[in-house]
Amino acid sequence: MQYIAEGNSVELLRRISGTYEVYAPRKNARGYSLERWNSSAAPITMGGARMSEPLKAFFFQPRQLVAENFSPNIPPLSGKPRCIVGVKACDLAGLEFLDRVFNAPEDRDPFYARVREQTLIIAADCTAALDTCFCLALGIDPFPKKNFDIALSPVNGGYLVETGSEKGRDIVTSHSNLFTEPDEAVLSKREEQRARVKRDAASRIDECGVPSVTSSEQWIARHYESELWKEEAKPCVECGACNTICPTCHCFLLYDQMQGGQLARYRTWDSCLYKDFARVAGGGNPRHVLWMRLRNRFEKKFDYAPKVLGQTGCTGCGRCVAACPGKIDIRNVLKRLATHG
Amino acid sequence: MADNGNPYRPIKTSVLEVIPETPTIKTLRLKPDEPISFVPGQFIELTVPGVGEAPFTPSSHYSVKDELKVSVMRVGKVTEKIHALEPGDTVGLRGPFGSAYPLDTFVGKEILVVGGGCGFAPLRSLMYALFDRSAEFKKLLFRGGCRNPGELLYRGEIAEWGKRSDLDLVLTVDNGDSEWQGPVGVVTTILDNLPMNCREGVAIVCGPPVMMKFATKKLLELGFAEDHIFLSMEKNMSCGLGKCGHCRLGEYYCCKDGPVFPYSSIKGFGNIWE
Ligand code: SF4
Numbered sequence A: 001m002q003y004i005a006e007g008n009s010v011e012l013l014r015r016i017s018g019t020y021e022v023y024a025p026r027k028n029a030r031g032y033s034l035e036r037w038n039s040s041a042a043p044i045t046m047g048g049a050r051m052s053e054p055l056k057a058f059f060f061q062p063r064q065l066v067a068e069n070f071s072p073n074i075p076p077l078s079g080k081p082r083c084i085v086g087v088k089a090c091d092l093a094g095l096e097f098l099d100r101v102f103n104a105p106e107d108r109d110p111f112y113a114r115v116r117e118q119t120l121i122i123a124a125d126c127t128a129a130l131d132t133c134f135c136l137a138l139g140i141d142p143f144p145k146k147n148f149d150i151a152l153s154p155v156n157g158g159y160l161v162e163t164g165s166e167k168g169r170d171i172v173t174s175h176s177n178l179f180t181e182p183d184e185a186v187l188s189k190r191e192e193q194r195a196r197v198k199r200d201a202a203s204r205i206d207e208c209g210v211p212s213v214t215s216s217e218q219w220i221a222r223h224y225e226s227e228l229w230k231e232e233a234k235p236c237v238e239c240g241a242c243n244t245i246c247p248t249c250h251c252f253l254l255y256d257q258m259q260g261g262q263l264a265r266y267r268t269w270d271s272c273l274y275k276d277f278a279r280v281a282g283g284g285n286p287r288h289v290l291w292m293r294l295r296n297r298f299e300k301k302f303d304y305a306p307k308v309l310g311q312t313g314c315t316g317c318g319r320c321v322a323a324c325p326g327k328i329d330i331r332n333v334l335k336r337l338a339t340h341g
Numbered sequence B: 001m002a003d004n005g006n007p008y009r010p011i012k013t014s015v016l017e018v019i020p021e022t023p024t025i026k027t028l029r030l031k032p033d034e035p036i037s038f039v040p041g042q043f044i045e046l047t048v049p050g051v052g053e054a055p056f057t058p059s060s061h062y063s064v065k066d067e068l069k070v071s072v073m074r075v076g077k078v079t080e081k082i083h084a085l086e087p088g089d090t091v092g093l094r095g096p097f098g099s100a101y102p103l104d105t106f107v108g109k110e111i112l113v114v115g116g117g118c119g120f121a122p123l124r125s126l127m128y129a130l131f132d133r134s135a136e137f138k139k140l141l142f143r144g145g146c147r148n149p150g151e152l153l154y155r156g157e158i159a160e161w162g163k164r165s166d167l168d169l170v171l172t173v174d175n176g177d178s179e180w181q182g183p184v185g186v187v188t189t190i191l192d193n194l195p196m197n198c199r200e201g202v203a204i205v206c207g208p209p210v211m212m213k214f215a216t217k218k219l220l221e222l223g224f225a226e227d228h229i230f231l232s233m234e235k236n237m238s239c240g241l242g243k244c245g246h247c248r249l250g251e252y253y254c255c256k257d258g259p260v261f262p263y264s265s266i267k268g269f270g271n272i273w274e
């Protein structure tokens, strides 16, 4: 572990921005958002909690050209690779989930893989929990443990620095003059701070009674025919906001159009709450009623994903709670799944 | 998956021939610029440039690599455009995707193939494979049904199958006409008194969902083992890569883990017949 003082951390980012396009969190009225960073910009907010938007759009674009005419070539990437700063533990878990879908060694999606490979992830500890945070219920602590290149813990006006990849280690080694050895006091300060944030996150969970989701495998089967789906789905207006904002939702639609007389195929984000999501050409629709589609969302995340992908499809980020115009609260649904019937 | 670097790009393909089969089904004979080899059970995605893609199971012989046939029923936007194609037009193909019928496990067994309506198309390539190896199976039965004689797919060819000594063939229609001499009734009505030992046999079912549902129920009553009934599941396949999420069936993605499943492995999931 290393220590970097605040001023040196800005210098580090300045140097990194020679190679990378740097995105860093900034506090605004809605919370924290990623913005393009340059050394003359206002200071970044390294701590805080997760950003308003998940990271997925960086790796899996909302709308992407995936094939042109009949060419096997993959349209080239333009611009510098990106460095994303201040990524929190829940979003690192979201990235891990997308990796399982799009970047499994034997089955990589070339569009995802190449961006993922060249992106630099600088993670950070949460220094506070939001009202909607329930990461702990998913077994995720509010500080980075894996899936990062470099992780920063804000302590005493600077940062404790950990590396999690070859890429991260190379950066720290090649700018070693910016780092110092941390002393005991800084280390124990970090532990104190982490424990405090964890207590904070735990109290949010207690307030709304979210159960631990780490053993959710029987929940869906047990409640498959339950009335709870009909009740919960009532306020849903099928807007798809919960899918769009979710760091693990990865479903997409391929659609074709003619562009300059040539075939252009786009991949766009899709939503499993939309009526035609599972409809077949012959007209059959296994989820023709809305509550079946809401159930499907939970089945995919809390049953299919842990069984098949080895990771639950929810990170406890709470974004869908805030995004849903029908005020459907995933924490509440989980509570019902754990206790009801 | 065709390993062409980009899993989303279709291979440029020429339409060689358009064969009208029934009032709603046409067969296309296609020649892709790069050979595509499939085994019975797998499907391909057919692109009409600028319109979109749709999944089909080839109906031609699996050993022919440079050409393939697909039979397409007109049911929606993409199939409408497919029906309007003419020889010389350009389309695209992606695939093949999915798993094969486990033919090796059928060796030494009595095999019953049950087809309904448009389900005949994917079954034709399976039948070719079964005919090629018919000496390895104890017995081969085909039971098929469709709404009326006019909708019977590959009528001339199937009439020829009726003459084969290695196949026991019975066809039925829901509504006969003045020329129809075979049985009348839905396909389940010709599944009684099969000349085979159902308890030891293998059954393959392909057709519209309702037909599959009732045929499966009937086969279970006849004593077929749940893991010896193979179903070709029609789900909303799109990417073929197990990533777009559209074709999930319980713990499986139809496009990767299927589309052929033994009944035993999917019976526990909700709404499998819709
Ligand atoms: S389901 Fe909701 S809480 Fe869970 S990861 Fe997705 S947006 Fe976050």
Ligand code: SF4
Pocket (backbone or CB within 6 Å): A235, A236, A237, A238, A239, A240, A241, A242, A243, A273, A323, A324, A325, A326, A327, A328
């Ligand atoms: S955000 Fe709420 S209203 Fe919109 S689709 Fe999701 S559950 Fe339905």
Ligand code: FES
Pocket (backbone or CB within 6 Å): B236, B237, B238, B239, B240, B241, B242, B243, B244, B245, B246, B247, B248, B253, B254, B255, B256
């Ligand atoms: S067709 Fe996309 S996941 Fe199966």
